Amino acid sequence: MKRKKIIRYVLLSLLLIGGTSAIYIYKEYNRTHKDTARLKPVYSLTATDLEKEFEGNETATTQKYADKVLRVEGIVKEVVKDDKGFYTVVLGDTLSMSSVRCSIDSLHSKDVMEVKKGTTLAVKGICSGFNADEMLGSDVILIRSVVDLKN
Amino acid sequence: MKNLFVMTIALLVAMTGMSQKFYTKNGQINFDATSPASPEKIEGINRSATCVVDTKSGNMQFAALMKGFAFERALMEEHFNENYVESDKYPKAEFKGEIKNSDKVDFTKDGNYTVKIKGKLTMHGESNDVETEAKISIQNGKIKATADLNVLLSDYKVSIPGLVADKVSKTVKISVSCLLEPLKS
Structure with missing residues (x-):
């Protein structure tokens, strides 16, 4: 029993x-991935400062920021819409070829449709690293980005 | 004053016509490792690849951050970065090569061409010679280029754990699509 x-x-x-x-x-x-709009940024900085930090020490800066949620504020150099309708917001110094390129999460595309070149914008995104290129200028890449609407 | 204006316009038109290098920073690369036994698509998309083409020499170059590949499922993306391509150790994939028959392409006027691309693809710290065909379309001074490439993961020392070996294709299809604009120097 x-x-x-x-x-x-x-x-x-x-x-x-x-x-x-x-x-x-x-x-x-x-x-699935968490909506970046609901995530708190680990670091908050300007596009030019982020760019400078990567240019100063790419390895250390990649270790610091890669995979982290960043809130980056800067002047909109360009808003690019590709042939499939995906948006990229390019932030940074308008006189430089280097930028912070933010691939916008397609769920939040509507927030960038009206964004104008030359305005200041804050974007939150996941840092995927630094694409250094002497000829084209070096870029910090943010993926799954959203416009930080709180500002 | 009128002459100066005409000369400036002529100079600008001539400079555009002479542009040898075309580029993009929004190149799209699809990484498809779906096998017939995969329960779903194993596909990552990178929308921030850079590409430069020198139309005079035919030389071309691609670069993409491995962490820039976005997968629909979070777990798939984590496995891709941590276990397969080891993105922290090897953050970038690069292609350096040339358009073998670029002399057959008239980059100055609209038209469609099929060209041969040959070069070295570096990924996961390994470089291998690759060759493929690409479709080029010249439209309004811009170049639209698409190409497919099949690569063996074993050539790049990417190992797939035995548990999911039949769920992930041993040959990955890489599809590239980009719209290149003249590079103003």
């Missing part, structure tokens, strides 16, 4: 562990 009870408890425990694991795996597998 006691043995049967133990077997029942073991089976129930296994079922519970199996069920919990299955739910966890399912949730983890289907996990």
Whole structure:
């Protein structure tokens, strides 16, 4: 009788562990990216300061900012819409080829449609690194970016 | 005054016509590792690749940050960066090569061409010779270029864990699409 009870408890425990694991795996597998608009920036800085920091020490700055949510404020040099309708907002010094290029999350495209060149804008995005190029100018790349509407 | 205006316009037109280098910073690269056994598409898209083409020499160059590849599922993107391409260690992918038959292309007027591209693709710290065909379309002084390339992950020492080996294709299809503008120096 006691043995049967133990077997029942073991089976129930296994079922519970199996069920919990299955739910966890399912949730983890289907996990989507968090909306950047809801994320708090880890660092907040200007486009020109961010650019300068990367130019000063690319390796250390990449380690500091890569994968982090940054809030970057700067002058809009350009708003680019590609042939598939995706937007990129380019921030920085208008006299320089180097910039902070922010790929806009398609869920938030409507927020950049009216953005004008020459205005000051704050953008939040995930830093994916620095693309250094002597000829084209070096760019800091932010992905899944959104306009910081709180300002 | 009128002459100066005419000369300035002529100079600008001549400079545009003489432009040898074309570039973009919004090149799109698709990375597709979907296999027939994949339960869904394994696809990452990078929309901030840089590309420069010298129309005189035919030389061309591509660069893309590995962390710039966005996947629909967060877990897929994490595995791509952490386990497969090791983006922290090898942050960039680069292609340096040339258009083999660029002399057949008239970059000064509208037209469509198929060209041969040959060069070295560097990814995950490994460089390999690659060759493919690209479609080039000249429109209003801009170049629209598209190309597909199949690469073996093993050539770039990207290893796939045994547990998901049949779910990820051993050959990855890389598709490039960009609109290049004249580079004003």
